[in-house]
Amino acid sequence: MSTTHKSAKDRLIVALDVPELARAQEIVEKLAPFVGMFKVGLELYSVAGPAALKIIKERGGRVFADLKFHDIPNTVAGAVRALVRHGVDMLNVHAAGGKEMLLMAREAAEEEAARQGRKPPLLIAVTVLTSLDTASLKEDVGIERSLEEQVVHWALLAQRCGLNGVVASARELEAIRKACGPEFVVVTPGIRPTGATPDDQRRVLTPAEAVRRGATYLVVGRPVLSSPDPVAAVTSILGEIGSI
Numbered sequence: 001m002s003t004t005h006k007s008a009k010d011r012l013i014v015a016l017d018v019p020e021l022a023r024a025q026e027i028v029e030k031l032a033p034f035v036g037m038f039k040v041g042l043e044l045y046s047v048a049g050p051a052a053l054k055i056i057k058e059r060g061g062r063v064f065a066d067l068k069f070h071d072i073p074n075t076v077a078g079a080v081r082a083l084v085r086h087g088v089d090m091l092n093v094h095a096a097g098g099k100e101m102l103l104m105a106r107e108a109a110e111e112e113a114a115r116q117g118r119k120p121p122l123l124i125a126v127t128v129l130t131s132l133d134t135a136s137l138k139e140d141v142g143i144e145r146s147l148e149e150q151v152v153h154w155a156l157l158a159q160r161c162g163l164n165g166v167v168a169s170a171r172e173l174e175a176i177r178k179a180c181g182p183e184f185v186v187v188t189p190g191i192r193p194t195g196a197t198p199d200d201q202r203r204v205l206t207p208a209e210a211v212r213r214g215a216t217y218l219v220v221g222r223p224v225l226s227s228p229d230p231v232a233a234v235t236s237i238l239g240e241i242g243s244i
């Protein structure tokens with residue numbers, strides 16, 4: 001288990017995967033009292049750009065910019081600096097970008113935050129996407145290591161480069177905690193309440209099981225967004241997390 005003491009609300013990140021800014025704003029208004037952080041991903045950012053980050057900040061919410069940067073070090077560093085200027089609280093890059101990219105991303109985040117006179121955001125490395133399974137990692141991506149070994153390999157690389165943590169499925173939590181320790185941040189998408197459809201996710205676990213295994217943050221999108229009552233969906237997830 002992680003030794004970080006967080007409330008159920010602080011652990012919960014809701015993914016604003018919607019195609020319109022107005023819809024995102026509606027969800028933020030409704031859910032802000034119950035949710036620790038909102039995640040702006042590729043869809044909403046492509047639709048609305050920095051305005052998507054702003055609507056969360058204006059409501060007093062914390063922002064995870066999930067733009068999964070994966071490019072040459074100089075390009076990633078520039079993009080990281082821009083997100084820091086937007087005041088995000090968490091951002092991510094792909095561990096597969098390699099050591100130099102991760103180091104430059106971290107330096108960029110720290111330098112830009114210092115320039116702005118604020119604390120650097122949490123910088124997180126994406127490991128093996130939760131939409132992949134053992135077969136697709138090997139056959140499509142061409143990685144021969146076992147899925148868990150690959151996740152731990154990237155988690156250790158991220159930690160050595162001074163990143164705060166990783167994105168991985170909750171199924172790899174025990175291995176990550178063993179390799180990287182209790183304070184390393186582990187953000188877990190692929191969260192599905194019991195009985196919910198996995199959609200395109202391949203490595204899923206329930207909210208309760210993710211927290212039991214030591215998740216720092218849980219990312220939930222469709223189980224909340226496609227519910228007829230998103231507040232009820234969120235409070236039910238909070239109940240599950242809080243019962244651990």
Ligand SMILES: O=C(O)c1cc(=O)[nH]c(=O)n1[C@@H]1O[C@H](COP(=O)(O)O)[C@@H](O)[C@H]1O
Pocket residue numbers: 015017041066068092126128129130131167168189190191199201219220221222223
């Ligand atoms: O970086 C992420 O947040 C991420 C990494 C990953 O491996 N898998 C993954 O699902 N995500 C994101 O987490 C969210 C999961 O959404 P749902 O499957 O709808 O709960 C989406 O916004 C994904 O972009």
